[in-house]
Amino acid sequence: MTTLFLYIDPGSGSYLVQVIIAAVLGGAFWIKKFWRRIRSIFTRGKKEP
Amino acid sequence: MSEITTHPASYRDPAGFVFTTGGVHYRQVNQSYSAQYDTLMRSGLYDHLTKEALLIPHTEVPDIVHAEAPNTRPIKVPNVSQTPAPYKTLLPRQLSRLSYAAEWCPEQLRDAALLTLTIQQLAMDHGMTLKDATPFNIQFDNGKPLFIDTLSFDKYDPAKPWIAYRQFCESFLFPLYIHRYAQIGTHKISAAWPDGIPASATARLLPFSSRLNAGAWLHVFLQNQVGSRKRATAEQHIQFSKAKLTSITEHLQSLINRSTPRPQRPSAWSNYYSKTIPGKTYLEKKQQLFRQYLQAIEFSDALDLGCNDGLFSKILAETGAPVIAVDSDWPSISNLYRSNTPGIHPLCIDLANPTPASGFANAERAAFTERAASDLVIALALVHHLALGNNIPLNLIAGYFSQLTKRRLIIEFIPLSDEKAGELIARKEVPAPTYDNRQFEMAFGESFRIDKRDPITGTDRLLYLMTKR
Numbered sequence: 001m002t003t004l005f006l007y008i009d010p011g012s013g014s015y016l017v018q019v020i021i022a023a024v025l026g027g028a029f030w031i032k033k034f035w036r037r038i039r040s041i042f043t044r045g046k047k048e049p
Numbered sequence: 050m051s052e053i054t055t056h057p058a059s060y061r062d063p064a065g066f067v068f069t070t071g072g073v074h075y076r077q078v079n080q081s082y083s084a085q086y087d088t089l090m091r092s093g094l095y096d097h098l099t100k101e102a103l104l105i106p107h108t109e110v111p112d113i114v115h116a117e118a119p120n121t122r123p124i125k126v127p128n129v130s131q132t133p134a135p136y137k138t139l140l141p142r143q144l145s146r147l148s149y150a151a152e153w154c155p156e157q158l159r160d161a162a163l164l165t166l167t168i169q170q171l172a173m174d175h176g177m178t179l180k181d182a183t184p185f186n187i188q189f190d191n192g193k194p195l196f197i198d199t200l201s202f203d204k205y206d207p208a209k210p211w212i213a214y215r216q217f218c219e220s221f222l223f224p225l226y227i228h229r230y231a232q233i234g235t236h237k238i239s240a241a242w243p244d245g246i247p248a249s250a251t252a253r254l255l256p257f258s259s260r261l262n263a264g265a266w267l268h269v270f271l272q273n274q275v276g277s278r279k280r281a282t283a284e285q286h287i288q289f290s291k292a293k294l295t296s297i298t299e300h301l302q303s304l305i306n307r308s309t310p311r312p313q314r315p316s317a318w319s320n321y322y323s324k325t326i327p328g329k330t331y332l333e334k335k336q337q338l339f340r341q342y343l344q345a346i347e348f349s350d351a352l353d354l355g356c357n358d359g360l361f362s363k364i365l366a367e368t369g370a371p372v373i374a375v376d377s378d379w380p381s382i383s384n385l386y387r388s389n390t391p392g393i394h395p396l397c398i399d400l401a402n403p404t405p406a407s408g409f410a411n412a413e414r415a416a417f418t419e420r421a422a423s424d425l426v427i428a429l430a431l432v433h434h435l436a437l438g439n440n441i442p443l444n445l446i447a448g449y450f451s452q453l454t455k456r457r458l459i460i461e462f463i464p465l466s467d468e469k470a471g472e473l474i475a476r477k478e479v480p481a482p483t484y485d486n487r488q489f490e491m492a493f494g495e496s497f498r499i500d501k502r503d504p505i506t507g508t509d510r511l512l513y514l515m516t517k518r
Contacts, residue, residue, distance in 0.1 A: 008181050011215035013276040015287050018210035020275065021267050022293035025300055 053114060055132075058185070058413035064200040066132065070113060076139040077114060082200060083136040085177075089202045094175035103168055104196045107141040114138070139199060145350075146373065147420055150184035150220070150239035152396040152404055154382040155228045155309045157194070158235045161187040162221035162305045164194040166298050169211070173291060178205040182217035184239065192389055207291040214297070215276075218268055219245025222301065225308035226269060227251060230259050234379035236397040243407065248273040264304040309383075332360075334506040335429070339364060339459065342501060342514045346457050348424035354400060354453070355431035359385035359393060365427070366392035373421055375400070400431070400449075401439040418452060426454035430510075433463040436484055437473040443483065443492035451496035451517055458497055458515040462489050466509050486511055 056067035056074070064082035068075055078086050089095050098104035112135045150158055161184050169179045180203040187194045203212075211217075223246045224235040231254070238246055252273040259265040339361060348370055353362040356374035358381055365372045371392050376382055377399035385395040398404065404417040428450065435441045450458055463470045464486060490499060497515035504511055 008213060008216055010210075010212045011276060013272070013278060014215035015210045015289075017272045017275045018214055018294075018297060019287055019289065020271060021297055021300070022289070024267060025296045026293070029296075 058408055062200055074143060075113060076141060076199060077135045078137040078139060078200065079133040080136045081133060085203055086136060088177060088204060092175040094172060094177055097171060098168065103164060105141045107139040107199060110138050110140045112138050144188055144190060146394060147188055148396055149414055151236050152398060153236055154379050154386050154397055155225060155235045156383050156386050158221060159225060159305055159309045161194045164196060165217065166302050168196055170298055172202060173205055176205050177202045179213050182213035183220050189394060192391065208289055210289045211294055216245060219247060222268055223251040225305060226265055227254055229308050230255050234397055236379060248276055330507050331505055335512065338503050338512050342459050348457060350423045351425040352421050352423040352453060354426060354428040357381050361427060361429055362393050363390055366390055400435060422453055422455055424455050425457045426450055427459040429461045430463060433470045433473060437470060443489055447493040447496050454517055456517055460513050462486050462511045464509045
C-alpha cells in the first residue's frame with residue numbers, strides 16, 4: 001500500500017479544537033433538552049410552541 | 050496536433066491535474082486516486098451532487114496526455130511527460146467566466162461556504178469527506194455557486210475530525226466574521242489572504258463584543274488558543290464520530306447563515322439611481338437612448354463597468370447575453386447579487402485597481418482584464434470618477450476600455466458643469482484643464498470610432514455609442 005502525503009495541513013491543534021467544539025455543542029444540546037423538560041413541568045397542559 | 054498545457058494552478062493535489070488542449074479544459078485522475086474516484090462515482094454521491102447542480106458534471110474520455118509519443122505532441126510544461134499514469138481523463142462541463150473570492154461580495158462568499166458544507170454533509174452520508182475547503186474549488190454559474198474540483202473527495206473515516214476544518218474557517222468563516230463585525234467587504238480580506246486569514250489575525254481584528262458570541266468564541270478564540278500550543282502528537286490518538294462532525298458542520302452552517310446581515314447604513318453608492326439623481330426624466334431618457342443603442346448592435350456578452358445597483362445590467366441581461374457587472378462598492382454588488390437576476394454575474398472590482406494576476410509565479414489566476422473582455426462594454430456615469438476622482442488621464446481610460454471591449458462601447462460623459470462632477474473636484478485646487486467633451490472625444494477617438502452621440506435631456510451629460518478601431 002502506498003501512503004499519500006497529506007496535501008493540506010490540518011493545522012496544529014485543529015483536530016483537538018474540533019473535539020472540544022463537539023463536546024461543547026453536545027453539552028449545549030443536553031442542557032437545552034434538560035431545560036425544556038424542566039420548563040414542561042411548569043407549562044404542563046399547554047402545548048409546546 | 051494542439052499543444053497540451055497543464056493549468057498553472059493545478060499542482061497542489063497529487064490526485065490529478067487540469068490541462069488544456071485545443072482550448073478545452075480536461076482533468077486527469079491519477080492512478081493513485083482510483084479508489085476515491087470509484088467511490089465518488091459508484092456510491093451515488095456524484096449523481097446526487099450533479100443532479101442538484103452542486104458539482105460540475107463531467108464525462109470520461111480516452112487518455113489524451115499519454116495517447117501519443119511525447120515527441121509528436123508539443124508539451125508546454127515539461128513535467129507533463131513525467132505525470133503519473135492516468136486512471137481516467139475527464140471532460141468537465143466548460144465554464145465561460147471565472148471569478149475569485151477576491152472579487153465576491155460577502156453574500157457570494159457566504160453561499161460558497163454553505164455549498165461547501167452541504168457537499169461535506171452529503172459526502173459523509175456516502176462515506177466520503179472533503180479533503181480541502183477553499184473558495185478556489187467554487188465558481189459561480191448562472192448566479193449560483195458550483196463546486197468544480199471533482200478530486201476533492203476522499204474516503205471518510207468517522208474516527209477522524211474534518212481535515213479541512215481549519216482551511217474552511219480561515220477561507221470562509223473568518224472573513225465573514227470580520228465582515229459581520231467590521232462591516233467591510235470580504236473581497237479585500239480574501240485578496241490579502243488568498244489562502245485564508247489565520248485565527249490569530251482574526252482574533253486581533255474582531256472587537257471585544259465578539260467574545261460574547263459563542264460561535265466566534267469557539268471557532269476563532271478557542272481555535273487560536275489551542276492552535277498556538279504544540280499538541281500535534283496527542284492529536285494522533287483523537288477519537289471522533291460522525292455525529293460529532295455533523296454537529297460541527299451544522300453549527301458552522303447556522304453561523305454562516307447569520308453572517309451577512311443587511312448593511313444598516315446604506316453606502317454612498319447604493320440607491321444612487323433611485324435616490325440621489327434628481328429628475329426622473331434623466332434616467333428615463335438615458336434608458337431610452339440605451340435601449341435604442343442596443344437595438345443597433347449585436348453582442349454575445351457584455352461587461353457593465355461601474356454597474357451600481359445594476360439597472361443597466363438588467364436591461365443588458367434582458368437580451369439574453371451573459372453580463373459581468375462590476376463596481377468598487379461592495380454593498381451595491383451585494384444588492385445586485387441578492388436580486389438574483391438571471392444572466393448577471395456581479396463582482397467587486399475597483400477599476401482604478403482591478404484584480405491582478407496572482408498565485409505562484411503570477412500564473413495561477415489570470416488578471417481581471419484578461420478574464421473580462423467582452424463584445425460590449427458599458428461605462429455609464431463612470432468616466433468622471435476615474436478622470437477627476439482618480440486623476441487618470443482620458444487617453445489612458447480610453448486605452449484600458451479598448452482592452453476590455455472586443456467591439457462596442459456605450460459610454461456616458463459627465464462634464465465639469467454637472468453637479469456630480471463638481472463634487473469630485475470641489476476640494477481640488479485646480480480643476481482639470483483637460484476634461485471636457487472635446488478632449489473626451491479626442492482621447493477616445495484614438496481607439497474608437499464614434500457612431501452615435503446624444504445629449505441626455507435636462508442635463509449636460511452625453512451618451513455615446515462607439516466601435517473599437
